[in-house]
Amino acid sequence: MSGIDWTPFLLSFKLASWTTSLLFLLALPLGWWLARTKTRAKPLLEALFSLPIVLPPSVLGFYILWALSGNSALGAFFKEHLGIELVFSFPGLVVASCLYSFPFMLQPLQSGFESLNRHMLEAAFVAGKSSWQTLLFVALPNIKPSLMTALIVTFAHTVGEFGVVLMVGGSIPGETKVASVAIYEFVEVMDYENAHIYSAVMVGISFAVLLGVYCFNRYHKRRLGVL
Template identity: 80%
Template sequence: MSGIDWTPFWLSFKLAAATTAILFILVLPLAWWLSRTRSRAKPLLESLFSLPIVLPPSVLGFYLLWALAPDAPLGRFFAEHLGVELVFSFPGLVVASCLYSLPFMLQPLQSGFESLEPSMVEAAYVAGKSPLQTLFRVALPNIKPSLMTALVVTFAHTVGEFGVVLMVGGSIPGETKVASVAIYEYVEVMDYRNAHIYSAIMVALSFAVLMAVYTFNRYHKRRLGVWR
C-alpha cells in the first residue's frame, strides 16, 4: 500500500468536505421552509431540487460545463469579479458537486423536519422563540438521525462522484483528479492492480459510511425507547 498515490483520495475528501459544509449552510433554511410551507409551488420546487437524482450525470455535467465556461455569463462573472476559473479547476468541482449532491442533503433534512410534531414548533413560538431559534434549538436537536443521514450520505455521495466531476473538472493531477477519475484511468490503461486497490478502498469507505449511519440511527432509537 506504500506505493499508492493518495492525492486523488485527499482531493475527493477535500471536495466532499467543502461540498457538505456549503450545502448544509445553504440547504438548511430551504429544507425548513419546504417542510413548513403550503405553497402551491412546493411540488415544482421539490421536483426541481430532486432532478440530480434521476438526471444522467453526463447531462448535468454537460449543462454545468456550458454554464461555467469562461464565455458564459456565470463563468465570466466568476472570472472577472472573483478571479476564479470554474472549468477544469477545483472551485468548479465544488460548484458542480453542490448542485449534484443537493438532494442528498435536502431530502433527509426536509423529511426530518416534516416528522416533527406540529405542537413542538407551535410551543416554541408561543414561548417567544424566533423562527431561527426554533430551527436551531428545537427542530435540529430533535431530528438527529435525519441530520446524520444528510451529512454523511452527502459526504459519501460526493466522494463517489464521477460523471459530473470528470466533465467539469477533467483529470488534472493534484487539482481535479479525484479517486473515481483515477480508477477510470487505471481501467483505461488496463492497470487492474491499482484499479482493484482504489476500488477496494472506495468499497470499504462506502461500507463504513453506511454502517455509521445505521448504527447511529439504531442507537438513537434505542435512547428514545423506540426499541426494547
Template identity: 70%
Template sequence: MNFFDTLSNLELEPFVLSFKLAFATTLILFIIALPLAWWLSQTKSKAKPILEAITALPIVLPPSVLGFYILYTLSLNSPIGAFFDEYFGIKLVFNFTGLVIASCFYSLPFMVQPLQSGFETLNKNMLEASYISGKSKFTTLLYVALPNIKPALLTAIIVTFAHTVGEFGVVLMVGGSIPEETKVASVAIYEFVEILDYESAHIYSGIMVILSFIVLFGVYVFNAKQKKTFI
C-alpha cells in the same frame, strides 16, 4: 509489479482531493439546504412541488446531462463564467472551485431530502410551544427542531459526504483530470481501467468500497441506537 509493490506506490493525492471536495461540498450544502429543507417542511405554498422537483432533479438526470449544463454555465461561453473571469480573474471550470460548485448541484438532494423528512416528522405541538413562548423561527429551528432530528441530520451529512466522494461523471466533465487539482479517486480509477492497470484499479476501488461501507454502517448503527432511545 506485484500487489505489495503497487500498494507501496499508491498515490494518496486523489483520495485527499476526494475528501477535501466532499468536506467542502457537505459544509456548503448544509448551510444552503438547512433553511431550504425547513421551509419545504413547513410551507403550504403552491410552489413547494416545483421546488421539490427542481431539488430532486440531480437524482434522475444522467450525470452527463447535468455535467454538460454545469460545464456550459461555468465556462467562458456563458455570462456567469465570463463575469467571474473578467471581474475576479476566476475560472470556474477545470479547477477545484468548479468541482465544488458542480458537486453542490449534484449532491443537493442528498442533503435536502433527509433534512426535510426529519423536519416533517417533528411534533407540531412542540414547534407551536416554541413560537408561543416568543422564540423566532430561526431560534426554533436551531434549538428545537435540529436537536430532535439527529438521525436525519446525521444521515444527510454522511450520505452527502459519501455521495460526493464517489462522484465521477459530473466531476470528470467539469474538472477533467488534473493531478493535485481535479484528479479525484473516482477519476483515477477510471484512468487505471483505461490503461488496463487492473491491479491499481482494484486497490483504489477496494479502498472506496471499504470506506463507503464503514460510513453507511456507522449511520445505520447510530440511527438504530437513536430509535431505541425514543422507544
C-alpha cells in the same frame, strides 16, 4: 506495484468536505421552509431540487460545464471580476458537486422537519422564539438521525462522484483528479492491479459510511425506546 498515491483520495475528501459544509448551510433553511410552507408551488420546487437524482450525470455535467464556462455570464463574471476559472479547477468542482449532491442533503433534512411534532414547534413560537431560534435550538436537535443521514450520505456521495466531476474538472493531478477519476484512468490503461486497490478502498469507505449511518440510527431508536 508502487506505493499507493493517496492524493486522489485526499482531494476527494477535501471536495466532499467543502461540498457537505456548503450544502448544509444552503439546505438547512430551505428544508425548514419546505417542511412548513403551504405554497402550491411546493411539488414543483421539490421536483426541481430532486432533478440531480434522476438526471444522467452526463446531462447534468454538460449543463454545469456550459454554465461555468467562460462563454456564460456566470463563468465570465468569476473570471473577469474574481480571477477564478471555474472550468477544470477545484472551485468549479465544488460548484458542480454542490449541484449534484444537493438533494442528498435537502431531502433528509426536509423529511426530518416534517416528522416533528407540530405542537412542540407551536409551543416554541408561543414562548416567543423566532423562526431561526426554533430551527436551531428546538427543531434541529430533534432530528439527529435525519441530520446525520444528510451529512454522511452527502459526503459519501460526493466522494463517489465520477461523471459530473470528469466533465467539469477533467483529470488534473493535485487539482481535479479525484479517486473515482483515478480508477477510471487505471482501467483505461488496463492497470487492473491499481484499479482493484483503489476500488477496494472506495468500497471500504462506502461500507463504513453506511454502517455508521445505520448504527447511529439504531442507537438513537434504542434511546427513544423504539427498539
